[in-house]
Amino acid sequence: MIGAGPAGLAVARALAERDLPYTHIERHTGPGGLWDIDNPGSPMYESAHFISSKTLSGFGGYPMPDHFADYPPHRQILSYLTSFAEAYGLRERIEFGTEVRGVEKNPDGTWTVTRSDGRASMHRHVVVCTGAQWNPSIPDLPGDFTGEIRHTVTYRSSAELRGKRVLVVGAGNSGLDIACDAARSAEHAAISMRRGYWFIPKHLFGRPVDTIAAGGPHLPMWLQQKLFGGLLRLINGDPRRLGLQKPDHKLFETHPAINSLLIHHLQHGDITARPGIAHTEGSTVHFTDGTSDDFDLILLATGYVHKVPVAQKYFGDEQHPDLYLSSFSREHEGLFGVGFVETNSGAYQLFDSQAQLIASFIRDARAGLLTAERFARLIRGDRPDLSGGLKFVDSPRHTGYVHSEAFVKYLGKVAEGMAWRTAGLPPRATSARQEAVAS
DSSP states (O other): OOOOSSSHHHHHHHHHHHOOOEEOOOOOSSSSSGGTTTSOOOOOOTOOOOOSGGGTSSSTTTTOOTSSSSSSSSHHHHHHHHHHHHHHOOOGGGTTTTOOEEEEEOOTSOOEETTSSEEEESSSSEOOOSSSSSEEOOOOSSSSEOOEEEEGOOOOOGGGTTTTTEEEESSSSSHHHHHHHHHHHSEEEEEOSBBOOEEOOOOEEEEEEHHHOOOOOOOOOHHHHHHHHHHHHHHHGGGGGTTOOOSSOOOOOOOOOEEEHHHHHHHHTSSEEEOOEEEEEEEEEETTTTTTOOOOOEOOOOEEEEEOOOOOHOOOOSSSOOOOOEEESSTTTTEOOSSOOSSOOSHHHHHHHHHHHHHHHHHHTTTTOOOHHHHHHHHHOOOOOOEEEEEOOOSGGGOOOOOHEEEEEEEHHHHHHTTTTOOOOOOOHHHHHHHTTTT
């Protein structure tokens, strides 16, 4: 197994629960993946918080503690992941400070994993959990901008913005966070978006918004779009009044933009909304509506590609690997990936479910059970519709995008048919966890 971020830890627990032997490799010096801001190459920044609430974000059998914030900051998330690794005895089984150079498939169907120091080991199965937010997607900006251009993967804190005229490009959740940092710290701030978005506040009626949706009632998608879309229009008003574009899609048809502060800063003149970039000229950026503005720094919050550098030729498309249930290689037996699902909910419970299925499949295959044969046929031929009835926008990020509720429901149906579970168990001893998360 490669990677000890959230996905890798979920897989390690699932394998350990079934007493399956495994080798676990991590290039950093500790667990947590990108949530460790000191992990070289991490896209983490000081103002980052979880987008889903603590209530719905913990691994099965190991909820986030009550004293965490509704939307935990990155340091709380790292402490949670560290305590998870310790509570299940995963940490001592990880080869820290070890980078993987490559993965190669052998003629007999086994896999050779080669470390950067030249050491190699052979395995029947390989689970790649290297993460999906390490390789930035960097568009070409037309023209010749003479200021600084950076992708937000390099951004750490608002101190970098002081005294500068800053343009943030993109309206993903990290882009919105950083735009709000710019609104508070930069000399002049603007955000450029090619389309209009639905901005969902983090709290409604004093509760985290995802807990309201999860609590039901579970309405047909068209009715959810109509009712919740109407509520957002009442709360936020006409976005065009603030310089934003009107959404060109229905609610839920893009990755949710969950942010309570951008509207606030637009209303107070701390930041200016701009449409897409037409071209640049010196320090001037010209926008598609004919307006222009001068900037010292352009921060590209333009997302990431799902590269798998250690085994790209086996995973195929860099934007979205074609994996059954976003985990099982259709073409290469014994190859799995966790952490590459794009969906509209918190990821950890999905990682846990994917990890449980992988571990159950490996266990049953080792035992020669018929369930493994049945599941192998699904891997090769089953292509379920996991859109939940939504028509996602045509953009690179939404290639292979799944609706969380549809994904969870189908994954549960498949697992039930195999008599497999979809959530991990509580740790055998809770004292270590309680001590770890108390700090």
